[in-house]
Amino acid sequence: MAGSGGHTPLPALEPWLADRCESTPVEWLLDPDVAYLNHGSFGACPVPVFEEYQRLQRELEREPTNFLARRLTEWFWDTGGRPGLLADAQAALAAFVGARAADLVLAPNATSGLNAVIRSLRLGPKDEVLTTAHEYGGLLRTWEFVRANLVLCEPDALVDRIGPSTRAVFVSHITSPTALVLPVEEICAGAREAGVLSIVDGAHAPGQVELDLDELGADVYAGSCHKWLCAPKGTGFLWTRPEHQSWIEPVVISWGYHGEADFAERHGWLGTRDPAAYLAVPKAIEVHATFDLDACRALADDAERRLAGLGLPRIPGVPAPFMRAIELPPGDAAELWRRLYDEFRVEVPVSERDGRRILRFSIGPYNDEDDVDRLVTALRQLL
């Protein structure tokens, strides 16, 4: 693992990636003995962001009441006309994802934001929710919890399946098991035309693809910042169009839940907790702008090509820029996952899906060719 470099930029990159080829090496806290190829599950946080996070925690501990009750928000005491630190962080994140600050609230992760939405829907027994076979298991449990009638569709066929019983569509922007970018703009446009709510799970999107939530066309969108934006763990957001803000209940009811409260206040106070991770999000945005994303994508393409050369093809579809899912020959997924780590110190998830064994590798800004070499060597020996 080292700074990225040595890759020839590939043509036809999205302009957003192509514009950002300047690399400023940044330090990470990762164990140098491990080829960490699982940024998609648990992203790493760079040193300057982690230091900002800890600085904020220390500031809080010096004066807990001043920090939490005066400086954080204007809800408890008069902040002297200033919106408070939380609103500043929210505004920075909103600008990064192309949203109005008033439509976005920080949340501990995409799961929490989507739980607020799914559990507020109050589905009737005949209501259908259209989704795909590529969704994240943890959120399928949330839909099960509300006894949703989920209908699995191929992403390209989902809009045509919308009918009179369809209450909502639920799709990932970038899928978890298959690492594909789904056509969310078209799906949301189709849902809107049919008068159906569109809910997008964007856990993998912020920092991996450029976002313009005001233009995307979704009704509701939730994302995680601790994955590809490399913010501290426990950072994500929930965004909705203004017309949905009144019916989406917070996951925790506390002081912010009262008659005059706006979206930010109702979702903003979940009881006493450490807000330092949220407040470090602007620093994560700043550091993310220094990453050589072009090199990450080129390394992911290179790794994909090398694995294809071993007879291990990528799952077909539009691939995520920095994360790829590869189909392996049938076998024990858990055993391979264990051996990759125990014998080769390669941290990469292997899972089973519909009887198929899938390996999903992620390329973070800290990965280099040595990490890919180690993965390729390990798979050559183990398979």
Ligand SMILES: Cc1ncc(COP(=O)(O)O)c(C=O)c1O
């Ligand atoms: C598509 C998708 N949605 C949601 C999640 C959950 O993310 P978080 O734990 O940050 O809420 C994941 C995690 O990998 C995911 O892949």
